[in-house]
Amino acid sequence: MFTEEQSKAIEAFNGPHLVLGTPGSGKTTVIINRINNLIYGHDINPTNILVITFTKAAAVSMKKRFLELTCLNDTSVRFGTFHSFFFWIIRTAYGQDKRINVLDENEKRNKIRELLKEINKDLYDNEEVVSGIISQFSLIASDMIDITNYYSGTMSQQDFIRLYRDYNSYKEKKGLIDFDDMLTLCYKLLSERRDITQYLRSMYPYIMVDEFQDTNLLQYEIIKLLSYPSGNIYVVGDDDQSI
Incomplete structure (x- = not known):
């Protein structure tokens, strides 16, 4: 057999x-x-x-x-x-009594686009750029990379770090987690x-x-x-x- x-x-x-x-x-x-x-x-x-x-x-x-x-x-x-x-x-x-709200992928994309608009108005409506940023955020989480040591080819390091921190601050204030957070948390x-x-x-x-x-x-x-x-x-x- x-x-x-x-x-x-x-x-x-x-x-x-x-x-x-x-x-x-x-x-x-x-x-x-x-x-x-x-x-x-x-x-x-x-x-x-x-x-x-x-x-x-x-x-x-x-x-x-x-x-x-x-x-x-x-x-x-x-x-x-x-x-x-x-x-x-x-x-x-x-x-079990504490409700944990999960940010779905569409909500995540929209929020990152909104935050990106505040940093760089030339990039926020570029879907390829937004998708790339989401992928980079996931890579930082999955490969356990220190954000200060990560260099994005999408925008300046300063702007990328700001966007990353703004996004995480938003989630923390709203009591939200995304799929990457399930692993990091x-x-x-x-x-x-x-x-x-x-x-x-x-x-x-x-x-x-x-x-x-x-x-x-x-x-x-x-x-x-x-x-x-x-x-x-x-x-x-x-x-x-x-x-």
């Missing part, structure tokens, strides 16, 4: 594991069968397993395939994206609150990450925090792409 390599990957238990395969090589099959093996082969509680994917559709599809494989009607294995899981951590840490929280980090480590001692080659630095650092010191991190990636 499985190749020798697939069987080894499915039976991998404790410790760090890296599984490589090209598209169509059965990586998803390996993941769901490895989960099955953890539960039924090693008596791991399903609630102690976290599976992270890059898209909601992938998470839904993987959960559906896992349920079809097992005799369970439902599963306590947690399937989700980086953003959904990190946002859950933030909401849980700050309390989660990392800050786990770095500063050992009690929360320890709680999550005990809750999810077995972590699996799909499409690992697409993981950015900040996501990787958060996963490292969560999987330390057990090291029970199981990552699956495409060896045709860079990991």
